[in-house]
Structure formats: C-alpha cells, structure tokens
Amino acid sequence: MALLTGNKKIKTAVFISGTGSNLKNLIQFSKTKKSPILIDLIISNNFKSKGLRFAKIFKIKKKILTFKKKTDEKKLIRVLKEEKINLICLAGFMKILSRNFIKSFKGKILNIHPSLLPNYKGLNTHTRVLINKEKYTGCTVHFVSPKLDNGKIIIQKKIKIKKNDTPKKLAKRVLIEEHKLYPKAILKIFNL
C-alpha cells in the first residue's frame, strides 16, 4: 500500500463495538518500533462498549456515534478527514458501513473476521463451524468492500478444532490468533 510517507506513521482509527481486545492489542503493537501505524482515534457505535476504556488508559481520542441518524456517517467521514486518518481498522465493529463510506476510504479499511473466509461470513461463526463438524477454523484479516466479509484477503490463520470444543472455547483460542494476525496483516500491507 502506498501510504507510507517518509518516516511518518500512518494515522489510524480503530472502530469497535464491544470488548476491544483487538483494539488493545493494536494499540500495544502501534507502540512498537516496527509498527507503521499510530492509533489516533477510537470510534464506537456503542456507548457501553467496554473497549472505550482504552481511550482513557492510552490517552487516545474517542468518538461515539450511534449511527441512528442518517447524518452520523457523514459526521464520521468529516471527523476522520479532519483527523487525517489514513487507515481504518475494524475490530469487532458490529455496524455495516455504507457503500458511500467505504468508497470514501477505498482500500484503506481493514477488518478481522473469526473464520476462514470465504467460509462462514456473518455472525455466530464458531457455533456454525461446530454444528457443521468442521476440522479446522481460524481467522482472516481482509480489506473491506461493500459486500459483507467479501473484500480481498490479506492473511489467514488456520487452527484445528478439538473434540471437546464449544463455541466459547473456540472463540477464546481464535481470539489469541486474531491478536497475532492483525499486526501481521498491517506489516504485510505495508510490505514490512
């Protein structure tokens, strides 16, 4: 991606809706020397999102928009442009972004999904994987396109399903891999 200019780090916004463990992990990664990104802004569609606490802990700006009003997305685009955000990382963000929004940041929005895409798009991936008696599952980081969980795949990690796995156990193991995979994907898109 031709976004890296000189020695400046890429201004990045992370979008969350819930716990924010991927957010925390990305913040920690962004503080390492090898990281090409700097997390400048946290966006949430949910006032109750636990992950919002990381804004205070790490002194990062935050903005909450419920997306209930049509103007909310326009407002968000304005904020992101004002802050000169050049990369957006969706991390457990439960709102589907409009085609217009995605076009405004073409090729600059990443998402992490807890399955081996193109299999198991959408919600409740771990339950569905277990019902179908799959041998493997995993996680995927991909570029966001207007079609849900359908953009170009950047990187995937495959994990073996165990006999006594439950959706909860699986989610926990996949999440550990997600935390390794997101930084790897970012290094990869910047050819680092």
Ligand code: GRF
């Ligand atoms: C992750 O499993 C992510 O792949 C999915 O939602 C979960 C978010 O977890 N889209 P967290 O909020 O980052 O802890």
